[in-house]
Amino acid sequence: MRLIFLGTPDFAIPALRAIHASGHTIVAVITQPDKEGKRLVMTPPAVKVEAERLGLPVYQFASLRKEGVELVRSLSPDVMVTAAFGQILSQELLDIPTHGVFNVHGSLLPKYRGSSPIQTALLQGEKQTGVTIMRTAYAVDSGDIILKKELPILPEDTSGTLFDKIASLGAEGIVEALDLLEKGKITYTPQDHSQATFCKMITKEDAEIFSNTQAEKACLMVRAYSPWPIAYLTAGGERLKVYQAEAAAKQGEQGTFFAQNGELFVNLQSGALHLISVQAENKKRMSGSDYLRGHQAILEKRIG
Known part of the structure; x- marks a missing residue:
């Protein structure tokens, strides 16, 4: 043919x-x-x-x-x-x-x-x-x-x-x-x-995780938006890309960050998100724990 x-x-x-x-x-x-x-x-x-x-x-x-x-x-x-x-x-x-x-x-x-x-x-x-x-x-x-x-x-x-x-x-x-x-x-x-x-057609804006995002939904977003456009959080005006994450128990007010056993978490609606692999703007990708060690100030910030 x-x-x-x-x-x-x-x-x-x-x-x-x-x-x-x-x-x-x-x-x-x-x-x-x-x-x-x-x-x-x-x-x-x-x-x-x-x-x-x-x-x-x-x-x-x-x-x-x-x-x-x-x-x-x-x-x-x-x-x-x-x-x-x-x-x-x-x-x-x-x-x-x-x-x-x-x-x-x-x-x-x-x-x-x-x-x-x-x-x-x-x-x-x-x-x-x-x-x-x-x-x-x-x-x-x-x-x-x-x-x-x-x-x-x-x-x-x-x-x-x-x-x-x-x-x-x-x-x-x-x-x-x-x-x-x-x-x-x-x-x-x-x-x-x-x-x-x-x-619909995916846009970069679709990939933002907000404080009122369900934790399980955020995990699905991380998987769905990899390798493009990559799920992200915005904290203190700065974007933090999330390459790998898992749902966890909430510890604190919605939208805030917390640390547990050296690992970084963010409180969302109905749970928290364990940030396993992240990338700050103009920086290389790294584990959430490595990011936390160099950016303790993140614990004082919150996402929208």
Whole structure:
């Protein structure tokens, strides 16, 4: 089969590699434009780098729906595959491939449609997540389901570890779906739209832990916002990033810090947060106990 692959970040690379290794013919890889990085150096998307390594033709569009329709049409794809492409496809684009567009989505649809399914599953305290391979419809993540693959969420999982696991699971799933299509054995199951839930785009501001945050919720935030944007507290006008934490018993007024056995804690609503690994502004990451030894004044501060 002739297919076009659309993806941008690291999440899409396992799927690209798996499709390439499976023998399906990738006639083009489409990704986002290079972006200005550190020191004003233009940085290519991860998918572009990998596609060039694999010897595949690469095209970049700031808006595929405005600039790339004729290219896609000229390539006569049997199917297109999207994995974290980062652009909404027009109905005109969706209609070009003979068999439509297959998408790798990082949740068990219809749960968590939208741009942050992995982080949101962690924030909601889910014990299980997974990947859905679906045939894309114009409404966001509403298309018919081809297959699902489930994955347990472990207590130590963060968004970073789940991204890697789900990306690998998605690679297996998309090859399985393409093989089913080629053999004429594929089925499409409509989603139960009444069960749909949605998730929003994550911002840095979402990651702030306040004094009225539930302690257990704060623990979920620390895991969900790792490796980006990193959960944080604001005390005395200074930001303290929290890389690892656990819930503990409250000892004092909400919003205040306390020390116990050389370890640093902050009192929240319905409990406290043991700050195991932290990073002050413009400083290196360190254990909460090391931070406490050099910053005893934190015990006189409070968070909002």
